[in-house]
Amino acid sequence: MGNESVVQAVGLVKRYGTKTAVDGLDLEVRAGAVTAVLGPNGAGKTTTIETCEGYRRPDAGEIRVLGLDPVRQAAALRPRIGVMLQSGGVYSGARADEMLRHVAKLHAHPLDVDALIERLGLDSCGRTTYRRLSGGQQQRLALAMAVVGRPELVFLDEPTAGLDPQARRATWSLVRDLRRDGVSVILTTHHMDEAEELADDVAIIDAGKVIARGTPEELCRGGAENTLRFTGRPGLDVASLLKALPPDSAAAELTPGAYRVSGTVDPQLLATVTSWCAQHGVMPDRISVERHTLEDVFLELTGKELRG
Amino acid sequence: MIAGTYAPKPGAAPLPRMIAAQAALETKMLLRNGEQLLLTVVIPTLLLVLFSAVDIVSVPTKTAGGEGKAVDFLTPGILALAVMSTAFTGQAIATGFERRYGVLKRLGASPLPRWGLMAAKTLSVLVTEVLQIALLTAIAFALGWSPHGNPLAVLLLLVLGTAAFSGLGLLMAGTLKAEATLAAANLVFLLLLVGGGVIVPLDKFPGGVEAALGLLPISALSDGLRDVLQDGASMPWGDLGILAVWAVLGLGAAARFFRWE
Numbered sequence: 001m002g003n004e005s006v007v008q009a010v011g012l013v014k015r016y017g018t019k020t021a022v023d024g025l026d027l028e029v030r031a032g033a034v035t036a037v038l039g040p041n042g043a044g045k046t047t048t049i050e051t052c053e054g055y056r057r058p059d060a061g062e063i064r065v066l067g068l069d070p071v072r073q074a075a076a077l078r079p080r081i082g083v084m085l086q087s088g089g090v091y092s093g094a095r096a097d098e099m100l101r102h103v104a105k106l107h108a109h110p111l112d113v114d115a116l117i118e119r120l121g122l123d124s125c126g127r128t129t130y131r132r133l134s135g136g137q138q139q140r141l142a143l144a145m146a147v148v149g150r151p152e153l154v155f156l157d158e159p160t161a162g163l164d165p166q167a168r169r170a171t172w173s174l175v176r177d178l179r180r181d182g183v184s185v186i187l188t189t190h191h192m193d194e195a196e197e198l199a200d201d202v203a204i205i206d207a208g209k210v211i212a213r214g215t216p217e218e219l220c221r222g223g224a225e226n227t228l229r230f231t232g233r234p235g236l237d238v239a240s241l242l243k244a245l246p247p248d249s250a251a252a253e254l255t256p257g258a259y260r261v262s263g264t265v266d267p268q269l270l271a272t273v274t275s276w277c278a279q280h281g282v283m284p285d286r287i288s289v290e291r292h293t294l295e296d297v298f299l300e301l302t303g304k305e306l307r308g
Numbered sequence: 309m310i311a312g313t314y315a316p317k318p319g320a321a322p323l324p325r326m327i328a329a330q331a332a333l334e335t336k337m338l339l340r341n342g343e344q345l346l347l348t349v350v351i352p353t354l355l356l357v358l359f360s361a362v363d364i365v366s367v368p369t370k371t372a373g374g375e376g377k378a379v380d381f382l383t384p385g386i387l388a389l390a391v392m393s394t395a396f397t398g399q400a401i402a403t404g405f406e407r408r409y410g411v412l413k414r415l416g417a418s419p420l421p422r423w424g425l426m427a428a429k430t431l432s433v434l435v436t437e438v439l440q441i442a443l444l445t446a447i448a449f450a451l452g453w454s455p456h457g458n459p460l461a462v463l464l465l466l467v468l469g470t471a472a473f474s475g476l477g478l479l480m481a482g483t484l485k486a487e488a489t490l491a492a493a494n495l496v497f498l499l500l501l502v503g504g505g506v507i508v509p510l511d512k513f514p515g516g517v518e519a520a521l522g523l524l525p526i527s528a529l530s531d532g533l534r535d536v537l538q539d540g541a542s543m544p545w546g547d548l549g550i551l552a553v554w555a556v557l558g559l560g561a562a563a564r565f566f567r568w569e
């Protein structure tokens with residue numbers, strides 16, 4: 001584990017008629033990690049994932065999942081992966097436990113179904129059939145169905161869409177346990193906090209291409225500039241402060257006594273600012289560092305306009 | 309949760325176990341569905357009882373063993389109707405909605421191969437038909453039915469009829485939208501109920517129409533069953549041939565055009 005990859009896609013292209021949903025996408029996913037695929041609506045996340053799952057035959061490019069061709073070697077691949085579709089997948093007249101037990105029966109060494117039902121709170125569904133379950137209950141059932149067969153690799157397409165905060169956390173905790181036990185997880189989400197919280201790796205997709213890759217920390221560090229703020233005596237010599245800072249920085253007094261420094265905010269910069277303050281007899285009150293969140297980075301990379 | 313609970317241990321269950329589980333679930337879903345039961349159990353039963361008891365349509369009652377009753381004419385037709393209701397109408401509607409709600413898609417990512425899913429569907433249809441036929445023949449006997457002929461011919465007709473109707477039902481479910489399948493499957497059921505020799509003898513229609521209707525799978529099945537069960541024929545080759553052609557065309561087209569999503 002560690003350095004091998006569970007998904008390798010090179011130059012992947014998928015068209016629906018004249019519409020190009022995936023447009024030369026390259027993606028490598030590490031084994032044993034949680035990888036979050038982010039991107040605006042219609043960016044091609046579901047199409048990419050469904051190509052990995054063997055549902056779609058790529059129009060161009062190469063794809064290997066667990067070393068296998070997902071279409072031509074589907075029979076060998078299917079027992080080894082767990083799939084949660086973005087929606088649906090259950091008989092409208094089936095009860096939650098009935099459907100989960102059924103999927104378990106299709107596998108050789110399934111998880112303990114009762115424990116899984118309890119863990120995801122599906123016991124509350126009782127004898128209600130799928131079509132009458134709440135949206136969140138339907139999501140949790142789909143999640144349970146994806147993991148019950150003890151797969152090596154799990155694909156979760158928006159696993160927490162429509163979940164309440166408790167259920168979201170239950171999902172996160174399950175994903176962490178999967179990783180702890182050596183399962184690779186690929187998930188899509190529109191919640192940036194979720195990606196920051198859960199993912200070891202993030203891939204941001206836009207218009208069918210991967211436009212950024214890295215750990216959440218790497219992505220937040222690069223890209224957008226970060227800022228440092230403090231308050232002090234009004235009318236400090238900003239030009240002198242600027243001279244002490246690295247060349248790519250900026251400093252300004254926004255309102256009397258409120259200062260902002262922007263640039264690459266790292267421990268060195270912080271030390272430079274505080275020692276400049278010490279030299280000038282300034283107490284930097286309310287000093288704070290604003291690091292960019294993944295959401296800032298995401299919006300900066302993908303723009304602020306609404307997508308189709 | 310104890311560490312290691314989710315440690316990967318992938319593997320498909322043995323194929324026969326997967327198919328048996330799938331067939332059991334499909335049958336359960338069918339028997340739980342009120343509209344499906346209406347179609348497959350209530351309507352055939354009511355028609356059998358009603359038309360045997362009340363002389364609504366005059367039917368030929370002569371059998372291989374002499375003068376019989378209306379039930380001797382009706383039972384073969386109702387058995388054909390039962391096959392059609394399960395293999396065609398019920399299967400088309402259920403499969404159409406499974407396709408619509410992503411059930412077929414999700415099962416496509418499970419270890420159960422697609423042909424295994426189809427085998428399970430067929431098994432579920434056969435189990436349902438056995439239950440229907442058991443119920444309907446019990447009622448028919450209670451109404452004084454006296455069947456004749458070769459049981460093997462009856463079995464062959466039922467199997468070929470099931471294949472023909474399954475092919476057509478799956479073709480519809482795999483190509484049309486679920487709502488369109490629901491409407492069309494019910495409409496076809498109704499039209500074939502009237503025009504397929506089930507309760508109304510085909511010779512009540514004008515000659516040209518009668519010949520055309522005779523080529524329908526439902527007419528071939530009800531006529532073939534009647535030839536054997538009422539008239540004691542040994543092998544109704546003509547009707548078996550018509551059913552075989554429908555089965556090949558229907559299953560072939562379904563295999564070619566069926567869309568899983």
Ligand SMILES: Nc1ncnc2c1ncn2[C@@H]1O[C@H](COP(=O)(O)OP(=O)(O)OP(=O)(O)O)[C@@H](O)[C@H]1O
Pocket residue numbers: 016019020021039040041042043044045046047048086308
């Ligand atoms: N079956 C299909 N037929 C035609 N076009 C499709 C089909 N599926 C997806 N598309 C189109 O391909 C593009 C990518 O869709 P995809 O579902 O992969 O996006 P996504 O990133 O998953 O979006 P979301 O965040 O809304 O789930 C969209 O423009 C979509 O309209």
Ligand SMILES: [Mg+2]
Pocket residue numbers: 045046047086157
């Ligand atoms: Mg999607």
